[in-house]
Amino acid sequence: MSNYKQAFIDFAIERKVLCFGEFKTKAGRLSPYFFNAGLFNDGDSLHQLGQFYAKAILAAGLPFDMLFGPAYKGIPLVSAIAIALAETGRNYPFCFNRKETKDHGEGGIQVGAPLTGRVLIVDDVISAGTSVRESVDLITGAKAQPCGVVIALDRMERGTRMLSAVQEVTETHGIPVISIITLDDLMDYLLHHDTLRSHLDAVTHYRQRYGSR
Numbered sequence: 001m002s003n004y005k006q007a008f009i010d011f012a013i014e015r016k017v018l019c020f021g022e023f024k025t026k027a028g029r030l031s032p033y034f035f036n037a038g039l040f041n042d043g044d045s046l047h048q049l050g051q052f053y054a055k056a057i058l059a060a061g062l063p064f065d066m067l068f069g070p071a072y073k074g075i076p077l078v079s080a081i082a083i084a085l086a087e088t089g090r091n092y093p094f095c096f097n098r099k100e101t102k103d104h105g106e107g108g109i110q111v112g113a114p115l116t117g118r119v120l121i122v123d124d125v126i127s128a129g130t131s132v133r134e135s136v137d138l139i140t141g142a143k144a145q146p147c148g149v150v151i152a153l154d155r156m157e158r159g160t161r162m163l164s165a166v167q168e169v170t171e172t173h174g175i176p177v178i179s180i181i182t183l184d185d186l187m188d189y190l191l192h193h194d195t196l197r198s199h200l201d202a203v204t205h206y207r208q209r210y211g212s213r
Contacts, residue, residue, distance in 0.1 A: 004055040005181050008152075009189045011052070013196075015045055018186075020199040026127065027159075029210060032202035033186070035153050037073070037124035050080030052180050053122065053150060054088060057081070060178045062148050065117030067094040070135045077122045081150075097138055115142035121149045126165045126177065136173050146175055153186075154179035157210050164212035183207060 012018035016039060023034040040049045069078025075096045082094040095112030121135045132149055139146045154166050154177065161168070166177045187207065190200040 008052045046080045050084035053081045054084035056180045064120040068119050069096040069122050070131045115144040118147035119144050129169050148176045150178040152180050154182040156183040158212040
């Protein structure tokens with residue numbers, strides 16, 4: 001596992017974004033872990049989070065021309081990621097959308113740089129894929145090209161079919177999904193972490209029961 005992946009898991013546990021126990025998911029499943037990116041809610045956390053996203057993006061080597069953050073969670077994310085990439089000498093334009101079209105001032109539904117070229121969508125996780133679908137529609141409607149999605153965690157958990165939400169996005173829209181970490185990364189981390197290894201059996205069982213193919 002890459003050093004930045006291990007460091008991200010350390011960071012998520014330290015900030016209590018990643019917790020272990022028994023948690024009921026939206027799908028009604030009892031999960032042995034819970035990831036709440038909304039708890040990266042101060043300046044230092046957001047700064048570090050942007051840097052982890054930037055490392056994952058650069059490691060993937062996916063060519064893109066700009067960043068897009070869907071409202072609302074994607075707004076601080078896309079800002080932090082753009083800053084983190086600029087700190088590495090890679091200055092990308094970014095934009096985000098409003099939930100409702102503004103009918104005064106500059107108007108419209110987009111804020112920031114015009115959507116153009118190859119657009120990388122940023123989000124925290126992919127659950128039902130609704131946010132990605134809306135983002136793809138917005139980007140293609142502006143005659144730009146969605147080229148990928150980057151998220152913090154890929155739960156690798158199937159939805160209504162055998163595919164995971166991430167796999168369904170790739171299948172439906174024909175674009176790759178980059179993640180800082182996957183559930184497999186988390187399991188590898190637990191295997192090599194003395195104080196947390198006790199959670200590995202429960203996570204492994206959950207992966208076997210609900211994991212995607």
